[in-house]
Amino acid sequence: MIEFQHVSVTYPNGVTALSDVNLSVRKGEFVFLVGPSGQGKSTALKLIYREVRPTCGRILVEGHDISHLSGRGVAHLRRRIGVVFQDFRLLEYKTVRENLKFAMQVVDTPPSIITRRVNDLLEHVGLIERRNAFPQQLSGGEQQRLCIARALINHPPILLADEPTGNLDPETSWEIVRLLEAINLKGTTVVMATHHREIVDQLSRRVVYFCDSRVVGDEQGGGYYPSTDCECEGSVETEMSAFDEGAALFRA
């Protein structure tokens, strides 16, 4: 489904975000990407939806090399991939329904289908009652549900989530993860970058560990910390402090 072959990414400013990463995700898998801050998790996701191009190596999505796509090619790739962000990115001046309608119109969905699909999606993510609310009237969890609904408009076989619970309290985070699990159960491949230790530990899914811009571990049914020691010295602490800061923000 998704395959990284000797992928390296060096940003124009000289920062190497990934070096020689090999990774293969099969259809229907649920994969966590974990690791300290700044180790290339987001970069790995951006490579899949062609926000970033690899400096070296190849990336295959559904068997196709995506390195040399045209503007239209990228557009069609993204109809096969749903992406959910930490910071929602909703249009404040549009209602819940209109946010979805907007996204469907730009990909030329026929109007007759839009109405039905919008209702189905809102039903699916549990927002049908809130369909005429504006994003600011929604809770964080509800906003993230709307983002997930938006990511699903094209029936993508792949769903990428970059810290989808990063702005949510623990309870709401669990709701979102349950929703992602339900989507995964229907056959969608889900790749989620996260710092949420509890979720990773309890879900016991496949976990890919990023450290020093490399993949340092890949465990089926793994926890938040790799079972074998990785030589990522000190980085755990950096990461821990980042998480604590995040938690402190919520308490505030």
Added chain:
Amino acid sequence: MFSRIEFILTETFISLRRHPAMAMAAVFCVAAALFVSGIVGLTLLNAHHLVKKTMERVSFVVFFNTDATRHETWKAYKDIRELDGITGSHFVAKEKAWDRFKKENPQLAEDVGHNPLPDSIELKAADVKAIPELKSIIKERWPDVISEVRSDEKVTGFLSDTRMVIGRIGPLLGILLAVVSLIIIHHTIELTLYARRKEIFIMSMVGATPGAIASPFVLEGITYGLIGGGVALGTLAVMYDGFAGWLKGEVGASVMNDPVMLQHGALAILVAGVALGFIGSMVSATKYLYRPRSKVTNA
């Protein structure tokens, strides 16, 4: 497709409504550029019209000596009308000239009593510029029979010079203003793109093609161009009408009012407006959508 059209129209409208000041600035600039171009165009057309009319009317006239015989004058007439550059000629016998004079000034004619007028020839030249040369040729060739060659070529010469100057400066001015409007539309659309970067990001994330993303912005540019063109056209029409009325009343002259010419001019202004809007917005949209990805989206 219907869905796309609805989307484009909604987005364009939102954009226009969300920054009316910027929209107005863009429209105003297009209107100003096209207005000045229109003034230049109309002035040129009218100068052309005036020169043509004047040139038709201002011929030059050869007067013979009063004592030259009809045989001599008729022979000279036959030679002169064959000269290069003469496009029309008309022999006016002194009797006929006297009849004309008597009809126009009966009192004066009675006082004078007899016919003091010479034979004459009314001539038209292909080019006003050639008139002075023709005059001297004619005077030199028939010094004995010709008393005077009279013309108004100064007036026509002035007109044709003016026309040439306007013809040179006009297009330059038009191009300059077009470039200014292009830059302003381009910047307006760029600001729009910036203001709507979140929408653009969402569009590109859900798989909208670059064309679909650009279309509302291009339509916005075209709208500015079209409205600007309309404003310029309306202003020009009102002003031209007023000017025509004034000219008729004060001077008794008429302006160029060939309907086909005016319709073509009006169409040209609207087309130019649309073209300015299209080009200006295309440049910004292309620049924005195709610049390095990483700069577009990092949140």
